[in-house]
Each structure stands twice: as C-alpha cells, then as structure tokens.
Amino acid sequence: MPGSRFSKRWFAAAAGFLLGGLALVISSCSSVQRTVVVPPHIPGATFVGNQACYECHTNYSHAFQGSVHFRVQADIEKLPGGTSCESCHGPGSRHAEAPRERAQFIINPRKDPKACFDCHQDVHLQFRLPSHHPVTEGILNCVQCHDPHGREIFKPAGGLGMARLNEQCSSCHKEQARTYVFEHEAMREGCVSCHQPHGSINSKLLTERDANLCLKCHAQVQSGAGEVWIGKTDHRSLLSLGSCWSAGCHTAVHGSNFQPKLLY
Numbered sequence: 001m002p003g004s005r006f007s008k009r010w011f012a013a014a015a016g017f018l019l020g021g022l023a024l025v026i027s028s029c030s031s032v033q034r035t036v037v038v039p040p041h042i043p044g045a046t047f048v049g050n051q052a053c054y055e056c057h058t059n060y061s062h063a064f065q066g067s068v069h070f071r072v073q074a075d076i077e078k079l080p081g082g083t084s085c086e087s088c089h090g091p092g093s094r095h096a097e098a099p100r101e102r103a104q105f106i107i108n109p110r111k112d113p114k115a116c117f118d119c120h121q122d123v124h125l126q127f128r129l130p131s132h133h134p135v136t137e138g139i140l141n142c143v144q145c146h147d148p149h150g151r152e153i154f155k156p157a158g159g160l161g162m163a164r165l166n167e168q169c170s171s172c173h174k175e176q177a178r179t180y181v182f183e184h185e186a187m188r189e190g191c192v193s194c195h196q197p198h199g200s201i202n203s204k205l206l207t208e209r210d211a212n213l214c215l216k217c218h219a220q221v222q223s224g225a226g227e228v229w230i231g232k233t234d235h236r237s238l239l240s241l242g243s244c245w246s247a248g249c250h251t252a253v254h255g256s257n258f259q260p261k262l263l264y
Contacts (some may be wrong), residue, residue, distance in 0.1 A: 026054040030096070039074040039083070040090035047076060048092045056096075066151035072119075076113055088115045109142055109164040116142045123198050131206075132199030145197070166191050180255025184262060186217065187254065210243045214250075 024104055054061035064070055064084075074083040094105035109115045115134055117124040127136050133142050142148075145168050169191045170177030177191070186193050194213060195205040202209050208216065221229045228235045241247035250262040258264070 007010040010129060014109065037086045040118070042090040042107070045091040045105060047074070047083055047086050048096060050082050052096055053089075053092060060149045063151060064149040067149055090115075098152070109148065111141070115143050116148075122243060125200035126196070129199035129201055131201070131203050132204070133197065140177050144256050167179045169197070176254045178255075180252075181257045182253040184253060211239055213246045 069088065070084050071088045072084050074087045076083065088107070088109065089095075090107040092106060095102050098105055107115045113124075135142060137174065166177045166187065173191075177187070191197070194207060196207050197205065200206060206213055215230075218230050221227055226236055228239060238247060239248060241249075245253040246249045252259070252262045253263045256262045256264065
C-alpha cells in the first residue's frame with residue numbers, strides 16, 4: 001500500500017541519518033590521537049634536540065630514556081633525537097651558548113612548577129585547595145617528591161615518587177612514618193590511603209572529613225536504634241565528641257609505642 005511504502009522509506013531515511021551521525025561522532029573522537037604539547041617559551045632561544053642536552057647532562061641521559069616523559073615531544077618540526085627535554089625545559093640554544101649564565105636561559109621545575117603544571121593541570125587545581133603542600137608558594141617543589149627523569153614512573157601504586165609508598169613522605173614527615181610497637185595498619189597501604197598529597201578541601205590533606213575517614217576501614221554495625229558498634233564498643237556517644245583522633249580516643253593515629261588502641 002502507498003502508506004506502507006512511505007513508512008518504509010521514512011524509516012530507512014531516519015536510520016541512515018542516525019547511522020551517519022554516529023559514524024561522524026566516532027570518527028571525530030578517534031581522530032584525536034595525541035595531545036599537543038606547547039613547550040615553555042624562552043626569548044631568543046631555538047630548539048637544539050635531545051642530543052645536545054645529553055652531552056652535558058650525562059647523569060640523566062641513560063635513565064631518562066626509560067621514563068614516560070621521554071615520550072613527550074613538542075609539536076614542532078622533527079629534530080634529531082627529538083625534543084622531549086625541551087618540551088619541559090624550553091628551547092635550549094641560549095642555555096648551551098652561555099656557560100656562565102645558563103640558569104637564566106632554561107626552565108627549571110625545581111624553581112618554577114609551571115613546567116609541570118602546563119601538562120598536569122588537574123594537579124595544579126589541587127594545589128589551589130585550602131589544604132595543600134606549599135608548592136605554589138615556592139616553599140616546596142615538584143622534584144622533591146617526584147623524579148621526572150627516572151624509570152620509577154612505571155612502578156605500581158601510583159607512579160613517580162609515591163610508588164615507594166611511605167618512603168617519599170617520610171623524608172620530611174619522619175615522626176609520623178617511623179616504626180611503632182603498635183602500628184596503624186593503614187600505614188601499610190601508604191600515606192595516600194588517608195592523605196591527598198597535592199591538596200584537599202579537608203584539613204591535614206585528609207581524603208575524608210572527621211570520623212568518615214576512619215569508618216571507611218573500621219566498619220560500623222548498627223544493632224539497635226541509634227547504636228554504632230565498632231569492634232566491641234558502642235561508639236554512639238564517642239562519635240559525637242569529634243573525630244577519632246581529636247576526641248581523645250585514638251590520638252596517636254599513625255602508631256603508638258604504649259597502647260594498642262593508638263594512644264600516646
């Protein structure tokens with residue numbers, strides 16, 4: 001019937017339109033194959049390639065080729081040996097030509113975190129949160145915790161310096177990371193199980209507020225109206241006093257040498 005033929009043609013046209021739109025969306029997404037890296041700008045300097053850097057910085061040249069940062073290349077014309085060094089440090093011609101004034105002609109992440117923030121923008125935002133390590137204030141720098149040149153970036157547990165769990169944190173926070181007779185088992189999972197190292201909306205870089213952080217591991221069981229049992233103790237009234245470590249209950253939150261319930 002004419003109406004039936006019209007319906008079939010309309011359905012075929014609509015299906016073709018939808019399939020065409022879907023193909024366009026898929027192709028537009030798949031065409032973005034890489035991130036464009038814009039290296040730092042140094043007035044009057046040009047790119048010289050990695051080999052020129054390796055001739056002086058031999059302490060980095062071997063290990064750096066195993067780092068994920070080695071694969072970062074500036075979106076410029078090809079140079080012998082690539083541009084992975086200059087993608088973070090900026091074009092190096094003036095740095096190489098000025099033997100006594102080299103420092104002012106190169107970007108050094110130890111002094112300016114901008115080279116890191118240009119790529120790691122999510123981390124840059126974390127440093128703007130109320131509680132954060134003082135990197136943007138110039139008191140600390142990214143390289144103190146992270147090795148941008150080394151292979152360690154490939155190790156498990158988060159990569160970079162944090163891959164060694166508490167070792168990197170303990171270089172500054174010695175008291176919290178030392179050995180205790182009664183240790184807090186969370187320390188075995190690493191400092192980052194409780195703390196966000198770059199920045200947090202909570203005090204002390206904590207990932208959760210108040211007792212909510214402790215209750216992520218120490219399961220609460222409700223056996224009656226208003227009762228909150230943790231272990232063999234009803235914490236109903238205790239939780240109203242404040243956080244687990246500030247209410248006078250578990251003040252030695254990292255570990256204790258005197259009390260298995262983590263008291264000083």
